Amino acid sequence: MQELTHYLGGAHVNGTSGRFADVFNPATGEVQAKVPLASSEEIDKAVEIAATAQPAWGATNPQRRARVLMKFVDLLNRDMDKLAEALSREHGKTLPDAKGDVQRGLEVVEYCIGAPQMLKGEFTDSAGPGIDMYSMRQPLGVCAGITPFNFPAMIPMWMFAPAIACGNAFILKPSERDPSVPLMLAELMEEAGLPKGILQVVNGDKAAVDAILHHPVIQSIGFVGSTPIAEYIYGTGCANGKRVQCFGGAKNHMIVMPDADMDQAADALIGAGYGAAGERCMAISVAVPVGDETADRLIDKLVPRIEKLKVGPYTAGDDVDYGPVVTAAAKANIERLVQSGVDQGAKLVVDGRGFSLQGYEDGFFVGPHLFDHVTPEMDIYKKEIFGPVLSTVRAQTYEDALSLAMDHEYGNGTAIFTRDGDAARDFANRINIGMVGINVPIPVPLAYHTFGGWKKSAFGDLNQHGPDAFKFYTRTKTITSRWPSGIKEGGEFNFKAMD
């Protein structure tokens, strides 16, 4: 049994709390490693190391810091296969999907190589007589990030790349379900030339998170995970005076207009609904066809495609569409919600219950499900299922479809499929959701734009990556400077314009 470690001050360090969590291979159901769960003393140690290392890193010029990220990109590409394999083994997603996970993180690292440009600051010459005014963006100091299981490479990189590019030290508390890739990323950053102690990984659960939330030296917390935990971390972190951004759960609707290309819409729904076993915050979990005729045509297109889906372990090769879900508990939760859908009167058009894979009977596989005639009061509509379950809610008009998505408590992503530019434009303008796709089912913005939902899908003002990340990981200092050409006598007591 492999015992994983923390990564502190540039070395793998065994856990000392005596508490561990099981890390599963979701395809076989076997426990493949034990991950230590940090105590508050271990968080204290990481913060002490980070606070000692950060001032020199913060004073290193930005292009030298960026060069570390440049080298890191090379190393990610060099080790892509190794990272993807480790990721699939603990998460369960297919190898191509695991590579996408690394790639979408890598793209943010590439973007952060431009940090010197983003950190330039502002300067006003002669803001008043003999007075110059300038603003600079300075690092916060020690920052922390708490990440979910579903993107164990991408989301840590979305946080630590900009934080470190800005001159901060970063403590990552990854998901205890798949901690190996985050540990590998920390090693690679050091191989790329990052000084010891600037990126550390502390494994753990609520105890470690609470220690982060209450540590006076930690200046900022980035969180991605489920909404109840996002709300808890946002509330507690803010109450403790930290800068906090938290990204939560989702229930993403895809509106299918009567004029949509139905093959295209069905293909999009298959990838966005069932890819990664539905364990994506940008997965489409609700299809909203407009009109019964559209709904019937869409269901007719979906059913044969769903029946053809290949579910299997990542080791089975490229023709597997999706793998197991992450834990037995996740599987049980999905099964419970599917049963509630049946009990509450939705029509289970494709029934994935009782799915079993020969040779992998103990794996956490879930068959694909398709519900029709789902209504807003049902639990399968209200709750995030995070599994391969697509619900269809029939809307009678475009306005009904729009209101449905707008009234849902989550607001991460959404999409509309139509050939009507006017409808698409109206949808994009009026919808109260952060990321919108027009004939694009998973509209994840690229690294140089920002990523973030609205409503109960995000807490805080700034999004992830893009220009917002440089605002989140720095604070502004504005200097007003006057070099005397002859100081006037006497103080000035009035708060006045500089004219």
Ligand code: NAD
């Ligand atoms: P989770 O909320 O269970 O865990 C996320 C992190 O919080 C983990 O590091 C975990 O150790 C920690 N945590 C768990 N329980 C805690 C507690 N009681 N107190 C303090 N910390 C705790 O989420 P998950 O299951 O790992 O990830 C799936 C969720 O993440 C889904 O809801 C998904 O929609 C969401 N997600 C959102 C985004 C986004 O950008 N909005 C992206 C990816 C995932």
